[in-house]
Amino acid sequence: MDVFSSLMDGFATALTPMNFLYAVIGVVLGTAVGVLPGLGPAMTVALLLPVTYALEPTSAFIMFAGIYYGGMYGGSTTSILLNTPGESSSVVTAIEGNKMAKAGRAAQALATAAIGSFVAGTIGTTLLAVCAPIVVQFAVSLGSPSYFAIMVLALLAVTAVLGSSRLRGFAALGLGLAIGLVGMDSVTGQQRLTFGMPLLADGLDIVVVAVAIFAVGEALWVAAHLRRTPLHVIPVGRPWMGKQDWKRSWKPWLRGTAFGFPFGALPAGGAEIPTFLSYVTEKRLSKHPEEFGHGAIEGVAGPEAANNAAAAGTLTPMLALGLPTNATAAVMLAAFTSYGIQPGPQLFASQGPLVWALIASLFIGNLLLLIINLPLAPLWAKLLQLPRPYLYAGILFFATLGAYSVNLQAFDLVILLVLGALGFMMRRFGLPVLPLILGVILGPRLEGQLRKTLQLSAGNPAGLWSEPIAVGIYVIVAVILLWPLLMRLWRKARPGRSSLLPANSGAADYSD
Amino acid sequence: MSSSPTVASRLKGRSELGVALLLGAAGVMVFLDANGLATPYSKSDPVGPKTVPFIVAGLLIVCAVLLAVNVLRGGKGEAEGGEDVDLAHPADWKTILPLVGAFVANILLIDWAGWVISGTVLFWGSVWALGGRHYVRDGLISLAMSILTFYGFFLGLGIALPAGLLEGIL
Numbered sequence: 001m002d003v004f005s006s007l008m009d010g011f012a013t014a015l016t017p018m019n020f021l022y023a024v025i026g027v028v029l030g031t032a033v034g035v036l037p038g039l040g041p042a043m044t045v046a047l048l049l050p051v052t053y054a055l056e057p058t059s060a061f062i063m064f065a066g067i068y069y070g071g072m073y074g075g076s077t078t079s080i081l082l083n084t085p086g087e088s089s090s091v092v093t094a095i096e097g098n099k100m101a102k103a104g105r106a107a108q109a110l111a112t113a114a115i116g117s118f119v120a121g122t123i124g125t126t127l128l129a130v131c132a133p134i135v136v137q138f139a140v141s142l143g144s145p146s147y148f149a150i151m152v153l154a155l156l157a158v159t160a161v162l163g164s165s166r167l168r169g170f171a172a173l174g175l176g177l178a179i180g181l182v183g184m185d186s187v188t189g190q191q192r193l194t195f196g197m198p199l200l201a202d203g204l205d206i207v208v209v210a211v212a213i214f215a216v217g218e219a220l221w222v223a224a225h226l227r228r229t230p231l232h233v234i235p236v237g238r239p240w241m242g243k244q245d246w247k248r249s250w251k252p253w254l255r256g257t258a259f260g261f262p263f264g265a266l267p268a269g270g271a272e273i274p275t276f277l278s279y280v281t282e283k284r285l286s287k288h289p290e291e292f293g294h295g296a297i298e299g300v301a302g303p304e305a306a307n308n309a310a311a312a313g314t315l316t317p318m319l320a321l322g323l324p325t326n327a328t329a330a331v332m333l334a335a336f337t338s339y340g341i342q343p344g345p346q347l348f349a350s351q352g353p354l355v356w357a358l359i360a361s362l363f364i365g366n367l368l369l370l371i372i373n374l375p376l377a378p379l380w381a382k383l384l385q386l387p388r389p390y391l392y393a394g395i396l397f398f399a400t401l402g403a404y405s406v407n408l409q410a411f412d413l414v415i416l417l418v419l420g421a422l423g424f425m426m427r428r429f430g431l432p433v434l435p436l437i438l439g440v441i442l443g444p445r446l447e448g449q450l451r452k453t454l455q456l457s458a459g460n461p462a463g464l465w466s467e468p469i470a471v472g473i474y475v476i477v478a479v480i481l482l483w484p485l486l487m488r489l490w491r492k493a494r495p496g497r498s499s500l501l502p503a504n505s506g507a508a509d510y511s512d
Numbered sequence: 513m514s515s516s517p518t519v520a521s522r523l524k525g526r527s528e529l530g531v532a533l534l535l536g537a538a539g540v541m542v543f544l545d546a547n548g549l550a551t552p553y554s555k556s557d558p559v560g561p562k563t564v565p566f567i568v569a570g571l572l573i574v575c576a577v578l579l580a581v582n583v584l585r586g587g588k589g590e591a592e593g594g595e596d597v598d599l600a601h602p603a604d605w606k607t608i609l610p611l612v613g614a615f616v617a618n619i620l621l622i623d624w625a626g627w628v629i630s631g632t633v634l635f636w637g638s639v640w641a642l643g644g645r646h647y648v649r650d651g652l653i654s655l656a657m658s659i660l661t662f663y664g665f666f667l668g669l670g671i672a673l674p675a676g677l678l679e680g681i682l
Contacts, residue, residue, distance in 0.1 A: 037595030054669045082595055167578050168589055171535050174572040178542050181568060185561040188554075192565060193545050216615075218594075223607045223642060227598040388596060390653070393638035396611070400618060400634060401661055404627075405671050413619045417612070428603070429531045430589025443564075451559040459558030 007129055010356030014062055014364055022059045023361050026066020027368045033067070034074020035380045038222055038395055041071025042327035042437075043214035047402040049207045049335055057339045058354050062361040064335065068328050069121060069365045072311050073373060076113040076304050077380050080106060081234050089271035089307050092279045096292065096299030101234040103295045110377050111239035112249045112297055113304040114370060119250075120257040120305035121366040124312025127261050128319075129359050132348070135320035139345035144456065145466050148449040149473040150267070151442055153480075154323050155435070157268035160480050163432040172431040175422070176439020179204060186444070187451060199411050204419075206334040208403045209440050212416045213433055214327070215399035217423015219392045224424070226388060233384045239377050249301040252282050256305030263306075264313020267325055271310035278302035312362070319347060319355055322445075327434055330441050528589060532580040539572030610641035626676020631658035 013019060033039040045064050052060035072089075079090040080097035093113065100109040142150075159169040182193045183203025194200040241249070259274040259281070282298040283289060292299055317323040322343030324330035336343045341351055348355055373380070403416045426433060457463020465471050479486070546565030554560070591599055614637025621630035635654035644650045662682065665671040675682050 050671075051669060054671075078595060164590060165587075167575065167582060170571065171531070171575040171579060174535065174568060174575055175538065177564075177568045178538055178572065181542065181565055187557050188551060188561050190549050190551065190561045192549070192561060193542065195545075220608060220611065221592065222594060222596050223611050224603040224605075225597045225599055225601065226604070226607065226642065227596050231595065387644070389639040389642035389644035389650075392642055393635050393644075394657075396615065396638050397631065397635045397657060400615070401627075401631070401665075401673075404622065405665065405669075405673070408671075408674070410619050410623050413615075413622070417615055417619070425531065425534075427592040428589075429528050430591060431531070443568075447559075447564045450564065451557060454558045455556060458555070 003129055003133055006352065006356045007360060009353065010358070010360030011363075013058060013353060013357035014360040019059055019062050019357070019361070020364070022055075022063040023066050023364050024368060024372075026063035027070040027073075027365050027372065028066075029063075030067035030070020031074040031077075031369070031373060031376075031380065032070075032383060034071040035077050035383050036074075036386065036391060037078065037384075038218050038392060040075075040214065040327070041067050042331050043211065043218070044071070045328060045331045045335065046207055046210035046214060047398055049331070049338065050402055050405045052335075053338075057341065058357050060335070060339075061332070061354065061358045064332055065358055065361045066365040066368070068332070069308070069311065069362065070369060071328070072308055073114065073117055073369050074380065076117070076307070077110060077377065078384065080109045080113065080300070081236060081381055081384065082231050089275055089310070091272070092275040092303040093300055093307070095279070096296050098234075099293070099295035100297065100300065101236070101295075105295060105297075106234050106236040107239045107377075108241050108245050108297060109295075109300050110236060111241040111374070112245060112301040114239060114374055114377075115241070116249065116253040116256065116301045116305040117308040118366055118370040119253045120260060120307075120309040121312060121369075122363065123254075123257050124261050124264075124309040125359065125362045125366065128312050128316050128362070131265070132316050132320045132359075135316060136345045136348050139321055142345075142469060143467055144449050144453040145464055146469040146473070148446065148453055148464065149470040149477075150321065150323060151446045151449060153473050153477050154267040154317075154325060155438055155442055155446070156477055156480055157266075158270075158325055158438055159432075159435040160483070161268040162270045162272065162434065165430060166484070168429070168431045169435050172426060172433070173435035173439045175431075176436035177443040178439075179209060179419075179436070180440045180443030186448065199409070203444075204415060204440075205403075205406050205412065206331075206338070206441060207406050208412050208415055209419060210331055210334070210437060211399045211403050212419030213423040213426075213436060215395050216416055216420025217427060217433075219395045219399070220420060220424040221427040222392060226392075233381055236378055236381050239374050245297055248288075248297050251285075252278070252298045252302035253305040255281060255285075256302040256307075257309040259302075260306035260309025260311075261313040264310030264325075265316040266313075267317060267323065270326065271307045274306040274310050275303040278306040315362075318343075319358075321345060322347065324438065324441065327437055330434075330437050334441050526583055528583045529580060531589075532576045532583065535572050535579060536576035539569045539576060542572065543569035607641055607643075611638055614638045614641060622676075623674055624676055626678050626682075627673040628655075628658045628662050628678055628682065629676060631661065 030041055033041060033044045044067050075090045076093050079094035080101050083094060083098045097109045155173060159173045160166050163169045182200055184191055184201050191201055256278040259278045263274040279299055279302060282302040283292045286296060286298050288296060314326050314329050317325060318329040318333060324333045333343050400413060403412050406412060453463050542565050546562045549562055551560050593599060614634050618630045618634035621633060632654040635657055636651055639650045662673050665673050
């Protein structure tokens with residue numbers, strides 16, 4: 001087994017004392033930022049990027065992996081103990097989780113979330129280790145036209161499928177692509193959107209953009225609407241589950257995993273759809289349907305597993321194709337580039353040891369999360385009581401520090417403030433952040449593939465669909481773009497039938 | 513002038529039109545910038561540096577127009593919620609402006625006065641803006657944060673943040 005021996009080498013790398021230490025730091029930090037409102041794993045990885053330049057890439061990525069999984073874990077704690085979920089992927093967990101907590105079953109809710117996350121994360125990571133090399137084998141045969149098509153698909157899918165308004169998604173994508181254009185054109189050396197400022201010639205640093213949009217924008221937005229009466233945190237002891245809880249949880253865990261991984265691995269990614277599907281399924285299959293809405297444990301176990309399996313699934317296209325579909329994966333992709341590592345299907349060949357150490361560290365991180373966090377849950381709950389002035393001042397403080405330390409120039413802080421204001425505006429008017437970040441990161445690579453494709457076809461646009469895979473993907477792209485129209489025809493043909501998924505029907509924006 | 517009241521009433525509460533305006537302005541800017549590039553046709557790069565900016569400019573302008581139409585017809589972007597976000601009250605500019613003030617003060621001070629001073633100002637000012645009123649405790653925490661990060665970055669990462677006025681003391 002080639003995969004197996006590579007993975008074992010990965011474990012050997014990831015279990016050296018230093019790398020293990022970074023894994024521990026990663027999961028603790030990740031859980032903390034996942035628990036704390038206003039902070040998320042994407043922003044944390046972005047903030048740590050400049051700090052980790054001094055590290056070995058392998059150690060840095062082991063830490064990032066810990067933050068990635070830890071963030072998912074922490075998010076569920078918040079949504080169970082507070083009634084407002086922080087991330088869109090934990091919205092569903094909050095429905096039943098918070099009801100359970102209010103009914104005095106917070107410990108069981110946290111336990112089923114934690115153990116379910118572990119089960120789903122472990123299965124998901126195993127699937128990642130098995131699937132990614134297969135995807136790579138398939139991907140190395142693809143040429144520029146197919147890559148261009150896949151990137152177009154990823155951008156459009158994330159923009160059009162996720163979020164509540166397609167129009168606002170595309171607006172955010174356009175802004176992101178425009179930000180990605182700033183700087184010297186890689187082929188001709190022409191300066192674009194630099195307005196004669198030499199400091200802009202190298203383009204906007206992705207750390208500065210990500211920190212501005214995620215951290216500064218968020219801190220300003222929360223500051224504008226800061227809750228004056230603190231939320232009530234439900235006190236909790238050590239998570240545990242009784243026999244009955246185990247019996248009712250294990251099937252939802254497995255079903256949630258089955259929903260989560262494939263959706264995570266798709267270019268549209270996202271955990272919203274699988275968590276919702278898992279919730280609906282559990283409600284239907286449950287022997288206690290009357291408990292749903294009043295704290296049914298299945299409604300926490302399934303969606304949480306789906307959420308974590310989707311997180312593992314997302315890493316498949318990220319590692320195998322260089323295609324991120326959520327914010328944290330996007331920032332990790334940017335991290336690869338800043339270490340001088342070229343993401344894409346060559347990654348497994350050129351950086352094999354690093355990739356396998358990363359995958360091994362995901363297994364380790366998962367286990368660590370379970371061991372560390374079950375006893376620490378009461379402590380995490382205390383973290384929620386951190387005075388808000390300190391929390392948001394701290395976010396601004398570290399955002400400034402992180403952005404400044406990239407180039408040590410105050411000019412970056414001006415950019416940070418301007419883009420932070422943009423992030424504020426986007427939150428105010430409902431423009432999704434993810435399409436913007438993906439536009440900034442994928443835009444330049446997309447342009448590179450486009451130019452390579454047309455160079456090969458000597459300027460003939462037919463070169464764009466010269467590979468069968470590319471043609472197939474354009475068909476999918478067309479379906480996604482025309483989806484609202486198709487839905488309307490469908491509804492006309494069958495009136496009175498409503499879709500199971502209430503969200504994601506951007507149709508409203510196009511119908512008028 | 514008969515139409516002006518209706519226009520005014522239509523514009524009221526439609527601050528989202530500003531977003532459309534911004535998108536449009538960004539689109540025009542990207543277009544003009546790309547248009548100003550002088551590139552001879554080259555066989556090795558048939559796409560050239562202009563094509564993608566033109567597409568992006570087009571996307572932005574189309575979005576701007578559609579968004580404007582959407583807003584005028586009553587469409588509304590959903591403001592983002594969160595754990596600490598209370599959308600029941602309007603944007604609190606009395607918090608934001610001092611917060612931005614602290615941020616700008618840091619930008620102006622960092623190279624001249626150094627990180628320890630500017631970082632302290634940033635953190636203390638932000639805490640104050642956000643409602644912290646334990647002046648002494650906040651000040652001590654701010655100073656501790658700045659000094660710790662200064663030495664942490666220098667000793668741990670080899671990144672020398674500017675010492676500024678305190679050069680020689682630190």
